[in-house]
Amino acid sequence: MANRSCIIRLSRYKNALNRLKGLNFVRVFSDNLADAAGVTAAQVRKDFSLFGITGNRRGGYKVEELADQLNRILGKNQLHEFIVIGVGNIGRALLHYPGFERSGIDVAAGFDIDPAKYNPQSQPPVLPLEQLGELIKTRDIKLAILAVPDYAAQQVLELVLSAGIKGVLNFAPICLKAPPGCIVNNINLETEIENLIYFINAAENRK
Amino acid sequence: MANRSCIIRLSRYKNALNRLKGLNFVRVFSDNLADAAGVTAAQVRKDFSLFGITGNRRGGYKVEELADQLNRILGKNQLHEFIVIGVGNIGRALLHYPGFERSGIDVAAGFDIDPAKYNPQSQPPVLPLEQLGELIKTRDIKLAILAVPDYAAQQVLELVLSAGIKGVLNFAPICLKAPPGCIVNNINLETEIENLIYFINAAENRK
DNA sequence: TAGATTGTTAATCGATTAACAATC
């Protein structure tokens, strides 16, 4: 079974392949992809074998074909809509992040409890939390990004899950756990910075 | 040697301890911390032993003392300044993210190449890229967050590293690798969403 | 003292890597 790290590597291979396509490459070897993704060639072939992706002994993989297969595995062959809960600093940035659209990911709406944030006319619209359930249902949305304060995070998580959301990316600085059948990934900016600080200090002290 | 996962767990223990301090807890057991951080009790004790942190057999750990030790390991006993390169959607959000200040992390300035973004009077100021080297030197800054477009990321990385930065958190959608002596952690929003999509689909197909 | 929890060692688990036969 593929785990999180494996799927992240698949995304990297996919991104590398897109760049190769732009350069009109037709074939690629596991060695090339390994370099691009910062892993070993054995890892690349092992990852592919997990998904039944085969190449050509001696001839490597066809760029176009391989990209298609990875795109299908990663769900890139269809549009995915998500919502953003909490339109503060981070939430607002995500609402308008141009990188999503480029990759077939679409922000359907933002939600907040503060009426001052509402803006149903903007693109994407910012709506009251009360309208969340309806939008999720009519548009069949499965993904949410949480960018609310820590004290609200757990409650909001339960709200979106009960409304039908299956996957959550959480930016609130508190580690949320997913109930079975759902997936919650946490991005904690403070923790990331602490991590950098630790390893910088460790490197200095080793000298 | 402690690895990234271990240090991330340490941050979680530290956050849990801060909450316990607020509740006036005096002692805590490895079991409690394990629950709070979503790991096993053995993992907690193993992590502590890596850093020579000892408790009291039968009596667990003193909350205050343990928090101090973790804070020291994570460098929370001193103020850390960092800079943000690229004042677009994400960069602007990070410049004003209130979570950093609360945790002893301080944004010294933002930098951009677009003169329309400059604002030396704002708090924090937004400055031309040319002033980056000087600020890093006079304030002895070691941390940078990159929030620039993908095509600029590699070049900007080299710029900040040659200016003396030791740790980088990269939001550009391209996987940057760190030369020896430096550390680069990548946060790729698109990849995170793809990850959610994959596991949601996998769960659906299993049914 | 008796009972509970630590600190650490040994066992387990899973992921990565090395190696090489198959084969294009």
Place this chain on the structure above:
DNA sequence: TAGATTGTTAATCGATTAACAATC
């Protein structure tokens, strides 16, 4: 054909967990 690369198995590595003697 000869040579290079895949696909896969076995070996290695490292991290997590279980277990338990030490001890507060």
